[in-house]
Amino acid sequence: MIKFTLDGKEFEVTKGTTILEVARGAGIKIPTLCYHEEMSPYGSCRLCLVEVIKRGWPSIQPACLYPAQEGIEVMTDSERVRKNRKILLELYLARSPDSEAIRELAREYGVRDTRFKLKETSNCILCGLCVRACEEISGRRAISFAHRGSKRAIQTPFGELAELCVGCKACAYVCPTRAIEIEEAD
């Protein structure tokens, strides 16, 4: 068993339990976009970041991936966490200005407008939940990430109609920003 503090309270958990799992169990709210409890954590949305003090050294870590460790002190709502979260939400607003889900989340954390500008906007936040749903839930691999940097996108192999796709719609179901539309073919 591992003992550590989370927002000032002592917790004792089994090895391998993540900070996010402990926090959710204890009713502590940590925002996430790329996390789904039925799928493996990925750590791309960065919204779940928490401040961890380990052996006196503070650092920022993603709660969905960071495993509880003996003697660490975790803060889910420190000033540093709040500041970073706000900037991230501003980036999300710049990326997906038309997404109701993003606007609502931003409002919840006190962000009404963004100071940043991106050349291209999209409702897809590249959280990768659809890719993981396709692989882990449906057992297919019809979509994956393609390209890198700002050109990164979710694609079927070579951008063509994916033969592996069985039309289960799991990808659209898990998408947090409703960026996937399903078209019925004839």
Place this chain on the structure above:
Amino acid sequence: MTPLRRIAQATEIMKPEDITTMQKLSIDDLEKITQKVRKRTLLSEGAGRAKVTVHMGTCGIAAGAGKVLTALEDAFKKNDVKGVILTTSGCAGMCCREPMITVELKGEAPVHYVGLSEENALQIFAEHVLEGKLVEEFALGVGHERFLGESVRVGAAAARSEEAEDVPDLLDVGFFGHQTLVALKNRGMIDPEEIDEYIARGGYRALAKALTQMTPEDIVNQVTISGLRGRGGGGFPTGRKWASAAKATGRPKYIICNADEGDPGAYMDRSIIESDPHSVIEGMLLSGLGVGSIEGYVYIRAEYPLATSILRTAIRQAREYGLLGDNIFGTDFCFDLFIKQGAGAFVCGESSALRASIEGLPGEPTSKYDHATDKGLWEKPTVLNNVETFANVPIIIDKGGEWYASMGTETSKGTKVFSLVGNINNTGLIEVEMGTTLREIIYDIGGGIPNGKKFKAVQTGGPSGGCIPAEKLDMPVDFEQLKEAGSIMGSGGMIVMDEGTCVVNVAKYFIEFCNDESCGKCISCRDGSAALLNILERICDGKGQEEDIELMKDLCGTITDASLCGLGTSLANPVLSTLMYFGDEYIAHIRDKKCPAKICKPLFQYKVITDNCKKCGLCFTNCPSDAIIWKKKEVAEIIQEKCVKCGICVEVCKFGAVE
């Protein structure tokens, strides 16, 4: 079948028949090979009366060394010369003065010629090689570089021909005189595609010593004592890394050499592999012996075709001698090495992305909360070190950790290889003792800034590093000092900038690079760098606002805090360091809408100074965009709407009438 042969067969890298035909070397054979090679290559041992070495690194070839070599080969054939050796080696260091050749006559010190055309090389062949007369015009220096801390001067008249008197000793040539070669100890001296030449210069002796006189713990201990720190940029103590991997219980263990060098302006690893590949292989073998691994990988970027081919040859030759494979030197130590080529992603130099790439997964960093020395490649204990780190190991084992630790500063021992590029006279690959000042590197070795311009800043550590200004020139270079100055050691790229460089533009360049090379996983790195680039572009376009500075600082903070891997957490450094040292230049762009270095085109105009104009029309004839109106006997005038701000009018005007 041994595990090693199974691996070899499964990966089809070695064919089974290659393995059975191996002629295994014993330790005594090293001495025999050495004697044989010395007789063949050393003039003092009767190899011939003269030796010509053409330096054929990628830099040399790009400058035309291939043509020089062909011209010399033809001349050799035509003249049917006897007793003269024509050979090649890797880069000799002074990339700005390539093609270079070295000519040595029996009983005389070697003469280093630089900046040669085919005709120059033929002249040197005719006068120096055939007639024994040194060609002063192209000679840079006579003698040897400083190897392993020892300087050998060519003092005695016997070692110098009469004509050589006006040519300085190589140690008195600034570029070479301030260097100390350790990792680059064989540069320019051996043919990288001849394992025998490496052996003849003491190669594989450290491995022989380790196998016969040392325990694995001794090897790790010596590396620990040497104080060697990771040369890829992190600066983690190599000995400590090896000790944890040695202690790890998982099997098998892996040794990986990171040769995915991608920083703009950095080419240390490429040069080491191109000039001395066996030093890296021997370093990896020693690491394998020290931590108990039988398998290694060299992850090399595909954009290094020459280095990859040289490394492939080196691995093949080492296998043929049984220096890689089963029962090395007849002992029960087995180790083999495989090449994995990168596919062009900068981020694959990051340890977790590199491991993913070797495993066949997309090169994307992952969060690892276990040490790679416990769970690395395929979740097995892994030692990942950089090319230069491994290249330092054989000499450490050979001469002992304390010898290595006697060089350098309190916290950073030994030497460091840097690639010196940018606005500097002597572009090239250098190796200096840790603690050498930036001034010594830039002025004594680099020969200062070209065209009489002033030094402005030096970017160390590539895109993750920072800009260091002139007031820090006397700072001794080591891991801690660079960090304190807001930069990092990185893998060793040094980009020198003169007063004509706009730091905002430089920061923009690096952010653009990182935005392009970000894997795109974390929003903070992917969209954060895009947003940062957007602000910088705005400032360079003269549309910056006062609050942009605070905005950039906020954004940089989050990019650094919230990103997963080293690329993301350090990509803001060029912006933060230029804001720290050159904040007024940002202000000039934003408040005064001026680019002090006159680089950001929207922020300045060219004007004709009427009083200076001699009405010659040179500017008019040379303007590529028809932006100048001029008639005979009339003062020229620039139409701003048409001007592309190329600056040609300023260059051609003989009277300083355009500003």
